[in-house]
Amino acid sequence: MSSIKTIVISGGTHGNELTGIKLFEKWSSHKECYADRCPSASIALVHTNIEASKICRRYADIDLNRSFSNKLLALNAPNAYEIRRAQELNQKYGPKGPQTKTDLIIDVHNTEANMGLCLILSTRDPFTMRASAELVCEFSTAHIYYQPEERGESPYFGTIAKADICLEVGPQNHGTIRADLFEQTEKIVIRYLELAEEWNRGVLQQKPKKKVSVFTQYKDIDYPRDPQKNILAMIHQNIQGKDYLEVKPGMPMFRTFDGKDVPYSGERSVWPIFIHEGSYYEKHIAMSLTLKTEEEW
Ligand SMILES: [Zn+2]
16 A cells, blocks of 8 residues: 555444444544544544444344445345445445545454454555554564455455454453553554554655564364254363464364363464454354464564
């Protein structure tokens, strides 16, 4: 991206993830918190899933953050609130594709997993890579998760912009808010804005690249289940809360209710994240496995 002229900072894409919602509320009435951090761009604050936030649930009808694929955005007269809202947001801040009005979306989420500040990139965009590399060096709990997506098919809100960061902050129970995580989130969003300003001035491009660990999406895995889809085992206590740590083949991954270990049966090491995310039970995801590489960004 040559320069960043329009930025959307959003919260409440999931209505029970309160950090982004509270950040939206605070900044909406205190423009001085963010406005002068990136004067070269226009910044919009957006509360994405308003109806779900009212009832403090992830979604009202369906998951808003799975509603931004080209297919759903083109759906005629949809019934689900979230598809209607996705189409409305796409009209206002998109349209998804090369003609989009928005250069950068920073979408703030929470997770119950112990992921700290997880910076999720869906493309190898030069600005989001460069800025995120700076920030993992500045924030001790920040990690880069690269989740490559075909942008047209991708259902995430951020994909209606040219580039996006999905910020996953945890561990925080849904429907609750933690002070430490709120303050870290506010700080890192401000730093993204400052780095966008540096990018627009050509300063960030001149800084030496940083060596960073990149966790790339490999595959999601489900809990062991019986034919009726009942869960047969829990996340193993050795990996509960240990996102980003290496799991080698044969190491315990799940634990049955009668105390037996279920080992990881893959053929190569993996680095699980989103371990035991509560809202992924319904998606049949126990954790997302990633592969770790060292790269210069
Ligand atoms: Zn979320």
